Amino acid sequence: MTAFFHALGITDVxxxxxxxxxFLALPGAGTFCILTSAxxxxxxxxxxxxxxIMLGDAVLMFLAAIGVAALLTANPLVFKGVQYLGAAYLAYLGCKLLFARKSEGASAAVGFxxxxxxxxxxxxxxxxPKAIVFYMAFFPLFIDPAAQRGSLTFxxxxxxxxxxxxxxxxxLVLLGNTAAKRLGHNRRIAAFASKAAGIFLIGFGIKLTTN
Incomplete structure (x- = not known):
């Protein structure tokens, strides 16, 4: 399986x-939106x-992919630098989660x-709009410039x-509706989950820079 995806230019699938x-498990507007609707x-x-939500993500990923693909074509060396910036960005997000004092009220963004x-x-x-920046940093981390196949890879x-x-x-919809609602309103559990995710992101960013 790994070899198949690497042939498409995707590393560390x-x-x-x-x-x-x-990232999906982090409490956010999308999670609360699904839980509220369900x-x-x-x-x-x-x-x-x-x-x-998936359609919205697809639009944002498409916009991010256009930017990453243009950068890859224009200057592979700069693209390599973007990979390191992407790893640093993940570590930055991890630090924000790890040292955050209060969880943001994501549920406030759901009211439509x-x-x-x-x-x-x-x-x-x-x-x-920050999601576009996230995908711009996320995509390059898993692309092999020598093996990538353009649109097929993205x-x-x-x-x-x-x-x-x-x-x-x-x-969330089928199994975790009631449980996730309770966990979402439990600040201690939510804070612990955020800090654990922050540690993961920091370690993940460091690992990518050493590959």
């Missing part, structure tokens, strides 16, 4: 999957919200009264990330 799942309108509402669950999920994703990475989002979102 298992680390890509693990990192994506960690809690109010059941499985159908939860999945409608999830698909809206009068619109469908799908539209709500889509808009919640698009109003976060489409494969996007498919992996979307599959992880579908899996995690389904857990």
């Amino acid at each position: 298992w680390q890509l999957i693990v990192a994506t799942m960690v 809690g109010r309108e059941g499985v159908r509402g939860g999945y409608a919200s999830l698909f809206g 009264a009068g619109v469908s669950n799908f539209t709500r999920g889509f808009l919640v994703t698009l109003i976060n 489409l494969t990475m996007a498919a992996i990330i979307s599959s992880c989002a579908l899996f995690y979102g389904s857990l």
